[in-house]
Amino acid sequence: MNNEPQIPSTKRLLRTLNGEALWPPPVWLMRQAGRFLPEFRAERAKADFLTRCMTPDIATELTLQPIRRFGMDGAILFSDILILPWAMGQSLEFVESKGPLLSPIRSEADFKRLDRQRIADVTAPVLETLGRLNKIFNGTDTVGVAKPGSTTLLGFTGAPFTVACYMVEGKGSRDFATVRKMAFSETALFDRLIALLTETTTEYLSAQITAGAEAVMLFDSWAGLLPPSEFRRYVIEPTRQIVASLKARHPRVRIVGFPRLGGIMVPEYAEKTGVDVVALDTGTDLKKILPLLPPSVGVQGNLDPIAVLAGGEAMKREALYVREAGKGRAHVFNLGHGVLPQTPVEHVQELIRTIREEP
16 A cells, blocks of 8 residues: 655644654654653563564654654654665664674675665564655644644654674674774775665565655764765765655655764765755754755754753754754754653753744
8 A cells, every 4th residue: 555645734843854844843852752651661561672663553652752742743663774784684683781793794795795675574664664654744634642743653764884884793883893994995895785775675665655754864873984085975875866766756844864973975965965954963064064064955953962952042042043043944844863862851841842832
């Protein structure tokens, strides 16, 4: 069943992704479905992480929780950027206090074990979750979480370079030195991995859109580790290919790109990739970067999650600066990274009130 959306004017987030400058800006938060919510912790105790991602009943519930509590303008699918390599057969385990652990891709033999033919079957539950959420947010299945036609459903994946970081390193890292060395010293193999991820990411996002995602986001969390030449090769070019292919298939669907820590390369990323909106990390001054971005590209971000953790006047001051900096531009208010697990719920509630109600 093709649930691909028509963009309704009632959805403030979709209007902004389409280029409208709204005041106040629409708001959603990265990791808004997370451990800071008591209802999330209750669900978390029932199943391990991968089970939660791959069980539509659970994934739907976790996606809806911040919409029920805060009325966010966007609901992002509860899933993970490493579902795609796992779907191709790479082993994946999430270990408490250690993060993801994967069998590293370090050789031609390792690479050949990846099987893209498995992806459709393995990710079918994720697409079922999106289909359920689409019905909820577009009014054909009511559960009282939001007014029909007000919440935008976001799909996502990791961008090829960031996903490759975990696939090659086999775990999280501060510098992903093994990955970056492979890019320089085993370039042919690394290029093949990036090419595979570019193709499969495109197919996976296209399937998410067909299942009901109204916009999609590419998380390139480790883009800023690369020097400019490699950034162009492994961040900008794969993203450009993904965006071009998705726009050819789904011209109505908007795409957000997040080249985290990209710094001075962000304007070039915004210009050359074709993304509709560029998400900015906490190290970027919104006022200073806006004149460097193409006028047709919107922005998302970029409050420091630590400010939300701290709360009070400091949070309010920083949030209002970000909100004001984006005035007159297509701007989605968000964080520069995800909500921290120890953040008080009341601080998030006050943040949403500040963005929506402060003069």
